[in-house]
Amino acid sequence: MDVADAGVWAERLRFDRARAARNQPPELAAITATVEARSRDVGARALILSGSTARARRTRVSDLDYHVIGGRPEIGHPTEDIDLYCDDAETFMAKLRSGDDLVHWSVWYGCLLFDDGVVQSAATYVAGHDGWPDASRKLRQAQSALSFTEQIVDSGDRGAALEQVRGILSLTARWLLLAHNVFPLSRDELSDQVLDLGCFDLAAALHRSIHSEPELDELATGVRLVKHLTSLSAARARRARLPSLTSTAD
Amino acid sequence: MGFASLEAAIDAIAATQGIAIHEKHWKRTEAARSLHATGVLPKDLSNLHRSLNEARKAVFYDGEDPDLGAVSIEDVLSDVEDAVAAAEAEAT
Numbered sequence: 001m002d003v004a005d006a007g008v009w010a011e012r013l014r015f016d017r018a019r020a021a022r023n024q025p026p027e028l029a030a031i032t033a034t035v036e037a038r039s040r041d042v043g044a045r046a047l048i049l050s051g052s053t054a055r056a057r058r059t060r061v062s063d064l065d066y067h068v069i070g071g072r073p074e075i076g077h078p079t080e081d082i083d084l085y086c087d088d089a090e091t092f093m094a095k096l097r098s099g100d101d102l103v104h105w106s107v108w109y110g111c112l113l114f115d116d117g118v119v120q121s122a123a124t125y126v127a128g129h130d131g132w133p134d135a136s137r138k139l140r141q142a143q144s145a146l147s148f149t150e151q152i153v154d155s156g157d158r159g160a161a162l163e164q165v166r167g168i169l170s171l172t173a174r175w176l177l178l179a180h181n182v183f184p185l186s187r188d189e190l191s192d193q194v195l196d197l198g199c200f201d202l203a204a205a206l207h208r209s210i211h212s213e214p215e216l217d218e219l220a221t222g223v224r225l226v227k228h229l230t231s232l233s234a235a236r237a238r239r240a241r242l243p244s245l246t247s248t249a250d
Numbered sequence: 251m252g253f254a255s256l257e258a259a260i261d262a263i264a265a266t267q268g269i270a271i272h273e274k275h276w277k278r279t280e281a282a283r284s285l286h287a288t289g290v291l292p293k294d295l296s297n298l299h300r301s302l303n304e305a306r307k308a309v310f311y312d313g314e315d316p317d318l319g320a321v322s323i324e325d326v327l328s329d330v331e332d333a334v335a336a337a338e339a340e341a342t
Binding site: 077078079080081082083141145148152155157159160164167171 | 254257258261273274275276279280283307309310311
């Protein structure tokens with residue numbers, strides 16, 4: 001597929017708009033319509049519906065994610081948790097070249113709602129340079145978020161702790177997947193993806209952090225798991241289990 | 251931690267007023283606005299809540315230093331402490 005071809009790209013735009021429409025219930029589609037209108041109003045060059053909604057894998061903890069290139073729309077008082085990532089075109093391309101996985105994700109898996117050619121250029125660049133996100137960036141993010149997450153777990157605020165632990169488990173999963181040449185998809189797909197890698201503990205912890213209500217001691221175990229995995233090389237972490245979990249199982 | 255404290259305070263006060271949060275950040279933002287409008291909170295903390303949530307995500311996912319714009323960390327802490335005090339007062 002030649003993404004530099006105008007016909008191919010126009011077809012992607014048509015396909016993505018249909019996909020976005022299919023994946024959103026009316027209340028989310030209305031928010032997206034507002035974001036699109038306001039993005040156009042501020043002269044944005046492209047808008048991408050991203051994350052779990054683009055993948056049709058929303059869960060009870062999903063945000064509504066957008067990537068706006070070339071503008072920052074004001075969206076007032078949304079009736080959903082919205083993540084609005086805004087980059088100017090130069091920053092968008094610079095992030096792509098430096099291996100920012102969010103930008104790569106938007107280019108390949110996002111639902112493109114409009115594009116003046118800036119995303120097409122990005123896709124052409126990635127295709128021509130065999131571009132791949134920087135796995136070590138996710139490792140650094142997971143490691144740097146560990147201390148804060150530990151503090152939240154120690155504070156006893158279970159709701160906040162669950163959100164943070166879910167975050168570091170996701171970052172760790174994305175690191176391991178990228179390091180093993182697997183592109184991390186949406187959050188709800190990560191547990192199956194790391195299970196395929198052989199990361200059983202991580203898969204289970206991540207799945208429970210999304211679909212269950214783990215208590216604080218289980219969340220603390222999640223923190224220890226991330227601390228253990230991120231202390232290893234990606235190759236060793238792939239087969240590693242948390243020592244105390246292994247001995248308990250024995 | 252300031253963000254977590256503010257969220258916990260909003261949750262606690264919202265619960266006493268029958269406002270459902272369902273662990274959604276945007277509902278806390280709206281609750282902060284509503285609690286001020288109805289006189290329960292002396293100050294509208296909705297913008298602070300939204301700013302701190304954005305800062306949290308930037309720090310957590312992008313490794314960026316928190317950017318609170320023109321607001322000083324002292325002002326943030328003062329507002330959060332006031333919200334926590336209001337929550338404690340509601341609880342008693």
